[in-house]
Amino acid sequence: MSAQAQQQSASATYLDVAGLDAGYDGVRVLHGVDFSLAQGEAVALLGRNGAGKSTLCSALFGLEPQISGRIAIKGQEVAGWPGHRIARLGVALVPQGRGVYANLTVDENLTMAALWSRKQANRRWVKERIYEDFPRLAERRSFSSGALSGGERQLLAIARALLTQADLIVLDEPSEGLSPRAIEEVIIGTVGRLRGEGYTLLIAEQNLAMALKLAERALVLDHGRVVFDGPSATLLADKDLQKEHLGL
């Protein structure tokens, strides 16, 4: 961890993972993963296919069958908590493959995301504001989500994460399967905007160049272990490391 990151985490650690093991049916995918995220930080989570990126993302939400180790979100130990309680701490997942419910309309997807916080005052995001800020979704509001393009679906998944009132957003391979134009618009544009607005982001990616454009810090997973944790620039400059752990 860089000196700067260490200093930040001392002030406001949003996510602190220590000795995290996770897996299913006796197959261990993550082995003693340690890292932390400071408030407002954008961190890329890199690694080859099968390195454990998705497992890590879903383990944070208690979605993996077997988890041990420590996960603390905003100072709360969440081990063993059901997913909805973790989410209510202000963490949201933009799942791989977007996880939008094809049999639900765009509007239903958004309403559902805002459901748990519907009685709160001073919500940062409400559905109306999503429609104002993302007119594409407003045009498609009554469409079934299955009929959206890849980029629109990704936008919907991000909007849904915002509506849960989260300020720590975990994106699992957001650029997967998107056209270069959609990557530019939705990922660089929207995710970049969130970064500017002070959201804390963990971006799992295969697309090194894109991820490092968004994140100032990078974590590299290989075979379920963290093998690099440092500034994006260091990783970009280190071709040997890229070759060994990312197969580039």
Place this chain on the structure above:
Amino acid sequence: MGFYAVQSLNALSFSMLLLLTGLGLSVVLNLMNFVNLTHGSFFLLGAYVGVYWLASGAPWWLAFPVAFVAAGLAGFLLERFPFRQFYARTHLMQVLLTYGLSVIFADLMRWGFGAQILSPEIPEALRGVVFIMDMPFPIYRLFIIGFGAALAFALWFVIDRTIWGAVVRACVTDRGFVETLGLDTRRIFTAVLVISAGLGGISGALGAGILSAYPGLDEEVLILALIVVVAGGLGTFRGTVLSALLLGFAMTFSKVWVPEFSNVVALAIMAALLVALPEGLVAKKVRQV
């Protein structure tokens, strides 16, 4: 002509009972991937509650909500223990558990309500017949058709058109992800099981007026409801409606034409249907395993 019209209405009223019972069973199977063979027990419990309520002199129309509440309460308790502990188990384990429970409930109900056949006292307002093409048809059956259709429509509306229905549909696709939106899916599952059990109970109370209430009715109804759900195709509302209609008409008309072999004929039709269309009448595009 009048004869067939009346028989068709008979079939329709029976189909309506099958539909309500089948919907309760199918919503639990599709949403929670849980095979609940105690569903017939909810039906019989509702039937007994209906019979006793109608004999008590209390306002008759309350019999149906009360049957819903009684069976719903039983469902609520069973959901806490032991159903919840079996959601993640295999279907075979769920079958063993719920079949065993249904046998226990059958004994408990025989002990509590007796072994004789109990028929409810049909309330004044629903007694008598109307003439349809000069053939008499019981008003009570018309009531079942109307009430059942309204209830089925309400259920469809809730599932298809409201946000809570959307949440339930989302749970079918991916329950874990619904949790990450801050929604407590355990409570959603509880609610679904209670509604399912309540539907079983209310169908029982409605059905008692034509089927009566007696030990063994639970199993008869369970088998028919399972046929409706499986033949309709898993996870389709439309399919459940179609197969309830088909089974209701097949059972009614086979009793008219071949009374000695009515069950054989009706069930053979459904079996042939399943062989021809293994996915059910209406196959869903994406199916949850």
